[in-house]
Amino acid sequence: MVRVPRDLGVPETGVASFECELSRPNAEVKWFKDGQELRPGPNCRIYSAGRRRILQLSSCELADAGSYTCDAGDCRASATLHVQExxxxxxxxxxxxxxxxxxxxxxTCEVSHGDVKGEWFRDGEKIKVSSTVKIRQEGTRHFLLFCGVRxxxxxxxxxxxxxxxxxASLQVEALPIRIVKPLRDKTVLARHKATLECTVSHARGRVRWLRGDTEIFAGDKYEICNLDCYRTLIIHRVGPEDEDSYTCDAFDDRSTARLLVEGEWALEGHH
Known part of the structure; x- marks a missing residue:
């Protein structure tokens, strides 16, 4: 070789050209990076100009740093590429x-360079794209979109x-829970069970149940069910003492119905 390639330092995305000059114009050469033979590609040009043999790397990435070797068979020479981040x-x-x-x-967040990938996190956990979460990049600007936030x-x-x-923080103001289908007055036979049910506007809606003005809780007498948007109170083995008004209280909204009991209990005193 008349001239060997020189060590190079290029900025990231820059162009690096290694060149060696041979004594014979028709000699074949191979180029290697860290011992691996290079093939021409979108960012890698290998060409000859007279006795010069040239390797040109465009859009250099950090991973392109390393040792490059021109191998002419009977002689070889190496040079190092440094890529500055x-x-x-x-x-x-x-x-x-x-x-x-x-x-x-x-x-929206904007960075100084357009070909830099970004990542999004919520409370330290990486955000994945879904039917309600979109991630987009337009040049230097990065967008994260939440659809129909909860x-x-x-x-x-x-x-x-x-x-x-x-x-930055995402704050969501919860919509008030509404009762979309109210309780209805119920008449049941004594010793049977009474079911009072209403529907709230959102499955996460919390409710409490009242008899008159007193809150009632699940136990042997009362069974309380929350399924999807349905809120149900079941009163077991009803008797005359259970006749009252019952309220489903959703805090921002409420619904009240009366329970009437009829039948056998009226006769019990005559047995």
């Missing part, structure tokens, strides 16, 4: 978002790209 900066920080339950929430979506949102991070 770019410093990525946050140009626009995330902003806190406060929305009402059911609305959409969008987070109260449990609340948390600390973090965007990271390389070594930089930006954080």
């Amino acid at each position: 770019r410093q990525v900066h946050i140009m626009q920080e995330l902003q806190d978002v406060k929305v009402q339950e059911g609305d959409n929430a969008v987070f 109260p449990e979506d609340e948390g600390l949102i973090r965007f990271t790209a390389r070594t930089v991070t930006s954080e």
Whole structure:
């Protein structure tokens, strides 16, 4: 070889050209990186110009750093490529978002370089794309979209790209729970069970049950069921003493119905 390749330092995404010059114009050469033969590709050009043999790497990545060898069969020469990592900066920080339950929430963060991948986290856990969560990148801007947020979506949102991070909070204002199908007055036979049921606007809706103004709890007498949006009170073995008004209280809304008991109990005193 008349001239051997030189060590190079290039910035990330830069172009690196290794060149060697041979004494014979028609000699074949092979190029290796860390012992692995290189093949031409989108970012790797291998060509000849007279007695010069050139390896050109475009859009250099950090992984391209290493030792490159030009092998002409009877002689070989190596040089080292250093790739300097770019410093990525946050140009626009995330902003806190406060929305009402059911609305959409969008987070936007802008970084200094357009070809940098980012990741999103909520309370330290990586966010995955789903039917209600979208992640998008447009140049230097990164977007996170929550569709139809729920109260449990609340948390600390973090965007990271390389070594930089930006954080903001997602706050969700829960919609008041409404009773969409109220209780209905019930007449039942003594010694049977009475079922009072209403429907609330959201499966997470908490309710309490009242007899008159007094809260009642599940036990031998009362069975309380919460299934999806249905809220049910079952009163076992009803007697005349159970006649009263019963209320399902959803805190922002309530529904009241009367329970009437008829039948055998009226005759019991005559046995």
